[in-house]
Amino acid sequence: MRKIKLALCDDHNLFRVGLATILGQVHDFELILEAANGQELIDKMPRKMPDVVLLDLQMPVMDGTATADHIRQQWPLVKIVVLTMHDEDRMVLHLLEKGVSGYLLKDADAGEVEKAIRKVIDEGVYLNEFVSKAMLRKMTNKTTVAKPVNAFYNSKILLSEREKEVLTLICDGLSTNEISEKIFLSPRTVEGHRLRILEKTGTKNTAGMVAYAFKNSLV
Incomplete structure (x- = not known):
């Protein structure tokens, strides 16, 4: 069975180590790359190409938005799942329009992270309840014209x-x-x-x- 190759990019070491441990317990997941910022991730990716990148947004050197832009331009087949504390509707829609495949908050449970990874591999997108509500709020709050x-x-x-x-x-x-x-x-x-x-x-x-x-x- 081919394993799903993952990269994890987050500047908080404790969170990164904890999530790496969780991902390592899934039999067909393989965490091949870890990075503390976007530049480090991009520098390493040509040598170890993941199927899915789990990406934080707020990081030093190169933040998640710039990193997502670079990945989409250079390696468009790599799926990106944002994993962040930022819950602003504007940010959710902005990143989805840029080509991010999924958007999770960091308080998501391990089961949802696994589900999101599998969904973006199988269908190209993972839309959870949080994202769907953000989309509906954006549409509802638009100025009536x-x-x-x-x-x-x-x-x-x-x-x-x-x-x-x-x-x-x-x-x-x-x-x-x-x-x-x-x-x-x-x-x-x-x-x-x-x-x-x-x-x-x-x-x-x-x-x-x-x-x-x-x-x-x-x-």
Whole structure:
């Protein structure tokens, strides 16, 4: 069985050691890289390439936001799960739009961290209740303005009826296979719709697409 290779980047040594210990107890996880700041992580990654990076935001030398930008540009296939104390809605949506695959608070339990890692590997995104509520609050708190009859035409984006349906189900947290079963399409066809939505919205991955959809009232 191929193990999921992980990197952990956090400047708090005690937290890093504790999480490393927890991750080491999962049989198919392999922590291959630890770093105390973004620059250290980036310097080490060409020699040890992880599948998923668990990334703190507030760090010296290079913070998490800059580190996420660099990883997305240089190694776009690497998934990023932010693990932080920052719970501002603005920060959540900003990082998801940048292509981060998941956003966890540091008070999350070990089971949720494991679930998030597996979800971003299997589906490309992990949207927990905290993130979903942040998206809904952002959409609800937007200044009321005149909206087009069909919100799917926002920002000059034109989606087909089927693409609208697929996007809505993705935002509901359904996987490709679950969407396939629900609307009676093959997984390959669902994936094709997802890729076209990514192209039309100009987003980098599923997490960014979902954040874009909520920010622009597409769902």
